[in-house]
Amino acid sequence: MVIICIVLAAAIVVYFVTRNRDERQIRKKLGLLAGAVTKSGEGVGEIPLMGRTRTVQSLFSDDCVISVGKPVPDINGVQQLTTVYFQAMRMTDAIEVTFLDVSVTLGDDGVSATTNMTAKATRARDKGIEAREIEMKWRKIEGTWRIHEAEAVQTLR
């Protein structure tokens, strides 16, 4: 009886751990993305910027499509994304980006997912806030979740 209970408990633990693994991975990647687009007052040096660029590259699929509205231009493909990111990090003022109210919906196929969130950017200079609702479509490519599409949701139309 005791053994059956232990096996059952272990099975439940394994079920919950494996069930949420994909969601945890996606949330962790969103944290990495928020960190990569946040810029402190001291700026980002060339070498750390290279590292951040590699991080950003690793988060998106090669054929990603990004359309989150101004000031970010529409982006097609990870190469264009890298160029835009590199330029933006050199030119923009200090900014802190956070993703709030994140919801993750995993697809039945096991290789697709959708996330909905509010992206909040706070300018360090005047503490001004820009917030936008964003929907991201994810694809699991070779066992790794990558952002395939990112699109702004129109709260007011």
Place this chain on the structure above:
Amino acid sequence: MGQDGERTGRLRRILVGSSPRRTAIRAAVLATCTFVVFKFVFLPVRLRGASMEPTYADGSVNLVSVLRYRLRPPRRGDVVAIRMAGRRVMLFKRVVAVPGQRVAFRGGTLVVDGKEVEEQYITRPCDWNMQEVMVGPDELYVVGDNRSMPIDLHAHGRVSRDRIVGGPLF
């Protein structure tokens, strides 16, 4: 030693009362009530930005009453809190038109169903012009009170009714 013991006992009575168990229960009930009220009934918010000035100043603190529109739909003139992906970031806007109405701006004046609307809460000059827009079913047309800023820089438009979280308490 006796005085020390008396002082400790008095301090203990002040902190945990004569019955520590009852005090613990009261504290737990108070904490639960506070959590429920500020999580589900009145959401504390800090307003950022100038779009609702002068009615609500940048940096002011308020509470969003979640139950306000449970019994009745928002009416024209109401200020509503609009959720984005969730409730952590919300927009504060004023309802200027309800489902089925047509809304436009002509020379800074709000026009609803072809009639000019006098808005007491607008105190700053406005020169907005906007083509007529039809408000669909389950939608509201919302605008901020600060119309001195250019129309392109001011977030306004139709919003789905299900995005309305509530209204400000003050």
